Amino acid sequence: MKISFKKTYKFAIKSALYISVFATGFGLLIVNSIFKPSFPSLLLFGFVFIFCVYAFSFIVLQYRVERFIYRRVKKIYDEVSLLESSSLINQPITTDMETLSREVKKFATDKKLEIEMLQIREEYRREFLGNVSHELKTPLFTVQGYLSTLIDGAMEDKNIRKKYLKRAEKGVERLIYIVEDLDMITKLEAGDLNLEYSEFDVVELIQNVFDLLEMKAEKRHIKLSFENANIQPNFVQGDKDRIQQVIENLIVNSIKYGKENGLTEVAVVNLTKKKILIRISDNGEGIEKQNIPRLFERFYRVDKSGSRTEGGSGLGLAIVKHIIEAHKEKIYVESEYGIGSEFSFTLEKASRKKIAKV
Incomplete structure (x- = not known):
């Protein structure tokens, strides 16, 4: 999986703002108490101080938190990447928890639907095989029964022989009918049956x-x-x-x-x-x-x-x-x-x- 890192700055911006406001307010209080500067000097100091603290806090928070979250979130993406069909692995890795939560939820929902669909198909497959078995078994057993009776001695009676052979023929005709219908459906599904x-x-x-x-x-x-x-x-x-x-x-x-x-x-x-x-x-x-x-x-x-x-x-x-x-x-x-x-x-x-x- 090619890793593309989608950054988010919301957390660092807000956190740096809180820190800088608190630090500036606290710093101005101390400077004013100790040095008693003029108001313009104090205001200038406040602007410079809040800018420096904000910039430093933002850089440190963005880098440290980003690295901290990224390493852990990457593990989730790496584990998900085992499922090559997942749409999640095609998305850029994000450290935004809201976005990640939404993506993981969508991924889980899609997988649940896929599993349910597979279960339905498996149930359909079992039912289909059971129905095919039933449809083929009935005429096969009919033909087998009549032929076995003839082999066991009924062959000598011409009336019974003719009667049983006709019934066996009907069973074979039913088998051919089923197979021809199945063959037609297969061709229609595959697009091999040309319509005139x-x-x-x-x-x-x-x-x-x-x-x-x-x-x-x-x-x-x-x-x-x-x-x-x-x-x-x-x-x-x-x-x-x-x-x-x-x-x-x-x-x-x-x-x-x-x-x-x-x-x-x-x-x-x-x-x-x-x-x-x-x-x-x-x-x-x-x-x-x-x-x-x-x-x-x-x-x-x-x-x-x-x-x-x-x-x-x-x-x-x-x-x-x-x-x-x-x-x-x-x-x-x-x-x-x-x-x-x-x-x-x-x-x-x-x-x-x-x-x-x-």
Whole structure:
């Protein structure tokens, strides 16, 4: 660490002033008592005396106190310098106690925040590894169980063999699904997944997703519809396939966690001249307030029972967030437990010239 010494003169100035005033007053009293000088001579003596005493006191105090404090304060800076990331070591060494106290307090606060952040990350890491283990373990054990049964003798029965092989295949498909989703998130985070931008009608895209998920919604008697029955085409620019994946994941979630005989509505709102807002809302079970900040974490599930009856990789919302952020857009969530949830995200409108061409 390069040492830069920041001096402070407050203490020496005040202390020298006190000493010189007291010494001058005492000196004038003695001189006046012994020598009985004239007033002008006494006044001249007082000015010369106070100046000499003040200058001497200031120099001695500044040097001695500065050296005394500096040696001790330097030890604090030297110990702190072991933490190379500290912003404190980049500051000049100061003997001003108020400044030093403020710097040390700020340093301690920053370190406390860093420690708390590391603890949160460590907790998240443990939880993440536990969730990954759970997600992979379930299909792996399923595949292992069916194959072990076949090896132990069930291979001879053609019906059982075909049935168990199909179930094992489903387990492998689920594993591939999870790994592909993880690979996509990793690429999105690293910026390795290239987005193929084009101009398309987002209303038409949403309708395609409705058609795709119609049977899934009918099983739970959930109606999929636009908020506005007379919605007009709305052209945007982005990666069409990825945006479809976002809309599909959000609608699938609304179906999974929606109430039977419920409703999922999608609205396309002109937010500004350059942006639109796509809003997907449902009247399902909703999300408790404390769970909302963590919704977009990998494998995070609101249901802590560990149930996987609804299927999915647990990566849907994490993928949604990364795809939207890769488009340099924002995603929002509002939810009230027992009433329903609303997910919304922005997209950039296609230019008017390009719309005209379309």
